[in-house]
Amino acid sequence: MGGTVDPTVLNIVVFVLAVFVGYHVIWNVTPALHTPLMSVTNAISSVIIVGAILAAAPMETDFGTVLGLVAVGLAAVNVAGGFMVTQRMLDMFRKKQK
């Protein structure tokens, strides 16, 4: 045993722990909020926008950067749309003071 840990192994560590966290957190979500859960998870998975940004970044425009820009646009639709529609729904669930 020795040497450095391969990044893929570290990725697997992160992955497995995150699945565990996800499992426990999601079971606690109240069924009434399952629709907002779907829209917010949509927004969260759109964090792949960071990958799109990296793809779009190089100054010399080529096939890859164009795809990257398109991906940035698509993910941005979801980021903005996902969080905003979630907010809209959650505002409806606010307790009515009457």
Place this chain on the structure above:
Amino acid sequence: MSANQLTLWYLAASVLFILALKGLSSPTTARRGNLFGMIGMGIAVLVTLAVVARGNVAGILLAMVIGGAVGAFVARRVEMTQMPELVAAMHSLVGMAAVLIAVAAVNNPGAFGVADPLPMGNKLELFIGTFVGAITFSGSVIAFGKLAGLGKTFRLFSSAPIVFPGQHWVNLAIGLVMIGFGVAFFLSPDENWTAFIMMTGLAFMLGVLIIIPIGGADMPVVISMLNSYSGWAAAGIGFSLNNSMLIVAGSLVGSSGAILSYIMCRAMNRSFISVILGGFGAAEGSAAGAAGEKTVKSGSAEDASFLMQNAESVVIVPGYGLAVARAQHAVKEMAQMLREKGINVRFAIHPVAGRMPGHMNVLLAEAEVPYEQVFEMEDINGEMGTTDVVLVLGANDVVNPLAYEKGSPIYGMPIIDVHKARTILVNKRSMAAGYAGLDNPLFYMDRTMMVFGDAKKVVEDIVKSLH
């Protein structure tokens, strides 16, 4: 910014995403949770922009502004009844973005700080991210079409299952060939574009083929499953870019969708496999055909209103028919008027009512029904026996007592026990069988009165006669 700093910022964003989901455990903390999610996303985007500060930031910002404006516009305009379509459309965007990023990564791994040519491990992960993304995209497009009712314009969008002989074998064959190309891509020493393109194309095709046999009422499972896939696609991309935040976010979403699929399947007492293989409800009419001789009692909205006014407790069971008729506001008005007369009005929601998890809850919340009056199936079933009047609005299979009869196709499915109530009012458009293609003995009970018509029209008529 050093790679270490960047990773720590990404860690902060990951924690905020977890808090966003944690907030959804109660309506009171959910809005704060959503704010955490937005902050997390803001951090993720800003630090990434800082990393590429010397690149084409102007172009990226422009793309973000355009995309963001479209998203904001849709989020403001969309009607709550259209939420399932919106969610399906958003899944497809995540899937497509994942595919585009993967193609860009094969094209120029250097941009991502990944070695060029791509190491084998990264290729494997890219392969997984790409095909899951591609299936998510095309599958979600089909799901969107089915949910938006575009079946008339394009047959693949038909909400009835599309089945053909040997379907599963065809899918299996395509899946295997796709994996074969993936392996070829993975084993090639350089960028094997042919294999990559073939694999991606087949994955797009497979996405279409696995969703078309699944019928309308199984959509809650499909949409949850695609939700899960979109997460795994993001996690796959995270693996290939060695980005722990993407892996965390993707895994959270992936497990969320998987758990929702499980909850939906359990609520229908069907295995995930049986839903995915599809074809359910395709054999329509076989069971419903025998209904001929039995008689139903039917009444008017005024009769229904009379019965409810003289009750002490009323339970309303909404279903997909309520969403189709957009009757949620009328229902709220009715419930409020009954409450003003001192009647205990509550709502009972079956987990698969509607076309996506939690669909009915959102519609009722939109109509400003306080969530304290809205109950989940298992919380209210025990009180059904002492309920005076139950009003079923556009639901069928989820209140079908055949679920208690051994040998029936829905045997064992948890239902809302409306048949135990003293009087049952059922609103439906016609006597047509529900999604399961089954007749519903509830309709022929002595204590049941059918009120035919569009849910919104009927409820509005009830409201009129309550005045």
